[in-house]
Amino acid sequence: MIMSISLNQHICMELFGLLLIIACVSPFTTHLIEQQQFAMEPQDQVAVVGARVILPCRVLNKKGILQWTKDDFGLGTKRRLVAFERYSMIGSDEEGDYSLNIYPVRLEDDAKYQCQVGPGQHGEHGIRSNYGTLSVLKSPDPPKILQGDYMVTTEDHEIELECVSENGKPAAEITWIDGFGNVLTAGVEYIKEPSPDSRLSTAKSILKLKANKALHNKTIHCQAQNSADKTYRSASIRLEVKYAPKVVIDIIEGALDTGRIPLDNAIRLKCNADAHPNELTYQWYIKDEMIIGATFSELDIPSVTRKHQHFVVKCEAQNEVGLSAATETLDVIYPPSFIQRPENVESEMGENITMTCLVDSNPKADIIWVFDPIDRMNFQPRVVGTSSTLHLIASNETAGRYYCKAHSSGFTEISSEALVILKGPPKIISRAQQQPLDTDTYEIECMAIAVPKAKHVSWAFNGVLIDVDKDLGFSLRQDVLYDRIKSTLRIEENHRSRFGTYTCTVINKYGSDTLEIVFNERRKLPIIIIASGSFAISLLIIAICFAICCCCVRGSKKRQLPPADIIPKVNHQQPKVKTNSLKKKDLSKTEIPATVTVEPEYQESNSGSYSTTTTLSMNKTDLIGSKLLSIPPTIRYSGPLTEGFTDSTNQSITGSYVDFSRDYYTPIHNASNFLIQSTLQQGETPTYV
Structure with a gap:
């Protein structure tokens, strides 16, 4: 008996422990239950009466009972919805497809629908889809003109026509078309009324117009259509x-044979009227604005400008019977001008690029795109497009300068340019050896080319990161330019302990670049060397002065005048000498020499601690007679400038390397300000690039 009681207690203890384990583990295992979810939900749709509509619903891991609701009313849970003979759920359970099929669609099907799945037996949550709204449309009845199909009237008599189209959803849109195919908008009143079936509408349009000779034996059409129709239905009278x-109206002076009018021409228009009786009065209008005093059969416009393009000129002629009018639309030819110029593009490798160039001209301009590549050693300028838009894929081969050139017959070609630049990691171009500018200024410069712009610049001293917010011995200044960033680290404590190795790191979204800059004190020349140099310079100056004096003495001995009494009386006035300087106003009368010497003006400016910029300035008018060429594009250099190399013009350049895919571009500039000189051959004409 005692053993039986102990066994029962042991079993109870084990059951209690098992229940305790289940209770502890269950909160961590409920999330492992695979929940029901929609793979496809119903969307808003529009259908015409009589069509078929399928509202999609696809469920993953379906565990609960599925049903569709219409305006939140349940339609049933079986695939064949017995209570709704035009409704059914199509698809298969294996695919989890329970799409709702409605055929044929009727007006009462206009509602919002939802797919719902109840909770599963193992704790899966119930789910509801988005609402999908079904909008049902119905074509309207054919239109009718209430006045019949034939009407007799007189000129200047106002007539009223009414067109009706019933039972449409939505209400029909009614358009009036005159006998010439023109849409009539003036004098039209539109009315929409509900039909006996409140879901449908009746549309009415009343046209009021004044009869004139142009409408004689012409047919007026009333066209009705709504969004359920593919074509108009019409009635006519x-x-x-x-x-x-x-x-x-005829243009009798100032226009070409084609009827086009050259810019700035004076034109004369004549209003020819065939009427009986022939006693007529005239009135002219431009853009529906009456011209005061223009009451004769002819109209003069003294100067046609670009704004006159598509102006509508109207002439009214009236006799005792009535009034009629005619119009003429001006067609003015004018040179091309840019509406939208192409813009510079900074792009990633492989990215699609679209460049746009819109031009306004009459006649329409022909557009070409000319590509001037960066690497002229392997690629030459070429035509790459002939439309207003140019589509490219960014690469080393497509990076460079693009010219949009527009030519309209009879006018000078116009051109605009833009650059395609590749993005990439930054490149530091500062020197690896730097010294203080003076004893009071301790500054270290880190300049980097970064396209796109750098996100962060950090400094370290002898391997220890510098925090300028906490370390009062340093301050930082950053200058951000178009394609580069300059970070200047200033040392507030001018002490020898601050000399050493500084590390500059520049980061953008494509990568980073690091440069170790050795910052040491400026070495002073010994006093002996300075004194020796000064003495040598003094001796050199004395020797030069002595040589000049000797030359002057020799020249004076060779040119001795004869005695005063035998010098003949002659006019010692120097003859006038023609110079090669050409003024702009004398170009048509002056012979252009084969070679013109240009004295360029140079200007130097310092930027930062270790950079000097020299600017060459040439005046365009000083180079008349020389063949003018555009200076090669600016080259952007990457890396420490420690080694030399030669560019495409065989000029030695100090630097490490050039990354043509991103470090070489030329800012857009006016080519007339950047010119170089060469010698013209006989008979050549100066050309501006």
């Missing part, structure tokens, strides 16, 4: 009108 004068 033929008008019989007693006519007024017939008017035609």
